[in-house]
Amino acid sequence: MLKQSEAGFRRLLPLLRPHLRQLSLGLVCMLVYVGSFLLLLNLAGDLFPALGSKDLSRVLALIGQGVLIFAVQKLAQFGQDSLLAGPALQVSKTLRSDLFSRLQTVELGALEKLSAGDLTYRLTEDADRVSEVLYKSVHDTLPSVLQLIAVLGYMLWLDWKLTASILLLAPLIIWLISLFGAKVMAATERSQTKVSELAGLLGEAIEGLPLVRAFAAEPWLQGRFEDEIDQHRKARHRTYSLVALQHPVVGMIEVVGLFSVLGLAAWRIQSNDLSIAGLSSYLTGLVVLIDPIAHVTNNFNEFQQGQASLRRLRQIEREPQEASDPSPSIPIGRPQGHLQLQQVNFAYDNGKPVLHNIDLSIAAGQVVALVGPSGAGKSTLFSLLLRFNTAQSGEILLDGNNLSQVKARELRQQMALVPQRTTVFSGSIAEAIRFGRPASQSQLMEAARLANAHDFIMGLPKGYDTQLEERGTNVSGGQLQRIAIARAVLGNPAVLLLDEATSALDAEAEAAVQVGLRQAMQGRTVLVIAHRLATVQEADLIVVLDKGRISEQGSHDQLMTSNGRYRELCERQLIRMNAPTNV
Known part of the structure; x- marks a missing residue:
């Protein structure tokens, strides 16, 4: 170099x-x-x-x-x-x-x-x-x-x-x-x-x-x-x-x-x-x-x-670089997906704290929703899990292994992100799902089925060989999002991170994507960032972040009876207890 x-x-x-x-x-x-x-x-x-x-x-x-x-x-x-x-x-x-x-x-x-x-x-x-x-x-x-x-x-x-x-x-x-x-x-x-x-x-x-x-x-x-x-x-x-x-x-x-x-x-x-x-x-x-x-x-x-x-x-x-991999590093293999955050504190370069003393335990296979107003620290928490940033103090553990002691590439192979705004590179749909990873055609199709994308892909003139134009403008937003879900689950990650994955879609497209999400979530630890609270009521655990702190956590019904910040947010969106849910 x-x-x-x-x-x-x-x-x-x-x-x-x-x-x-x-x-x-x-x-x-x-x-x-x-x-x-x-x-x-x-x-x-x-x-x-x-x-x-x-x-x-x-x-x-x-x-x-x-x-x-x-x-x-x-x-x-x-x-x-x-x-x-x-x-x-x-x-x-x-x-x-x-x-x-x-x-x-x-x-x-x-x-x-x-x-x-x-x-x-x-x-x-x-x-x-x-x-x-x-x-x-x-x-x-x-x-x-x-x-x-x-x-x-x-x-x-x-x-x-x-x-x-x-x-x-x-x-x-x-x-x-x-x-x-x-x-x-x-x-x-x-x-x-x-x-x-x-x-x-x-x-x-x-x-x-x-x-x-x-x-x-x-x-x-x-x-x-x-x-x-x-x-x-x-x-x-x-x-x-x-x-x-x-x-x-x-x-x-x-x-x-x-x-x-x-x-x-x-x-x-x-x-x-x-x-x-x-x-x-x-x-x-x-x-x-x-x-x-x-x-x-x-x-x-x-x-x-x-x-x-x-x-x-x-x-x-001269631009600041990501933290280098530790030497020696801890091999994580295929983790179960148990996440623990212990006294995690983080601030960006301007010194203004973003996360304060975050303590959170997520069991393997749990679906956890992160809710709260903009700027509460939800996306920052995702960036720490993916090790885009490193906490100033505290520990983040995956199956007991400190993420700071794991190679970034190995960690990210076990965590998959479905972003709010899907980014794809021009090329075939197969290439977009593989995203540089070795995968057989059968593995590719299985990932697409999990994402509820296989049927619409096969309905295209060239199937998986259909060429995506720049930014994927020749497919619909819902189809593009299902391709992103297939891309995420292809590597069989232990942890799935969903960042407002359906917020930009209409009702029909959202319904098709929700089917893919439910199938993709099976057997994985899932963290969901959501502003539309109707989409996360069936989550195993809802964590409310406010000004970088966990203000409350529990199930939807538990939080609705506590008269706290979560209930206030739900009432603003006209949500009541036991309302119909999407996830």
Whole structure:
């Protein structure tokens, strides 16, 4: 895994180690490619005098040598580019994979605060930019730098006085490139932030278009969108303007240097201090220098933009992570489902307590309903059972085993969640139920029967191979919820967690889902979060949470006779003792 570092692209170097052999071969090709320039420069020094001597055979011989050297150089360039592309792209793949893996372990509280559009942009566009910069660095920037060093060294050997006059301008050029590069990186970060905000708004807009139309709020949304894209345009234009300004400024300095060299060379030839052959090689060297300088300048700007992208990717690594698995851990196997909560206290990062001294014992196979007003701590209790969060004090036991001593993956294989809002990934219904777990077709169908989903699935044109569209929009809400129940019971969990599983359904769909729930609950410990109290009256135990505390617990009839908080909630919903029930 990647570790946090402020070293920029150097942090990616360890990812190149598995590819040292391929990199070494690519480096050999690179050295041949760069070395060919020196041979061509030397050849140019012989060719121009030969042209003046009218020695055709000598000219043809030198041209033949030049063609041969050029052919070798291009073969070396092909080898360099093809050999170095693989490791660079592999590093990009590893970087993206590691970051996505890390994203899956971010604390849910921190994850919920992140924009889906922003994260999508970072793991696609930002990761691609880092990949492009890394590829250019190894196959373009590095050979360009080597070419600059080699050609300047050759020019120093040819005529150190002329070369010294060029090098006097080098610090100014380097300073200007660095100055522009820093400004480009800052402008790029602003631009990327605006793109992320735009991506977040797009995600919200697409998700909420029906609501926007219902409120006739299209002009408001259009105005907000146009404001966002205008801010992005301005930020992007700033980056382009800086890059556009850099080229003429640096180019002007290069031209001044070139004409200064020509003037100095003319004076030295007139004083017989420099030969025509030497000048030919030297001027060829100057021409050869122009291309790598342009490449290094352009690539440095892209490198700075890549640094901005890498910095944004690194922010994912700084997000708080789920608690790591204990070592050693306690294997839980197939538990009976007996849950105990002993003096459990929990608060989120803001320090405000959410659960206070929760003491609760749930026998294996019991159906327990958690009721209470919003914010009472019901969903937080589920997150502690699934170990999405860890209690600050107290213990949660499953068959006597402390959940903090159990591997999270093993624990979650024994606890299944049916959420209020069903989330499915695009793919077949069979894939949605399996959800990455190995299961035979018979196991799949048995889970669907338990969830009262088999009949409607078989009634679809392709049965279990029917493709679900994004968010499952091609099936009804009740059908989607029964698929979620089948997904939950496929692994035969010991504990089933139901979070308002029927609250968003109409009466007919709810009735079909309730059949599936009753079948799925058989032989398991079940915890139900419910706001509609008519759905939980037959629960073995009803636990009333109020402001993070258990205010009362018992059966429906017991709690109705106690004149407590539960009775007050029931009367608000016009529920009396022994009313008809759904579960």
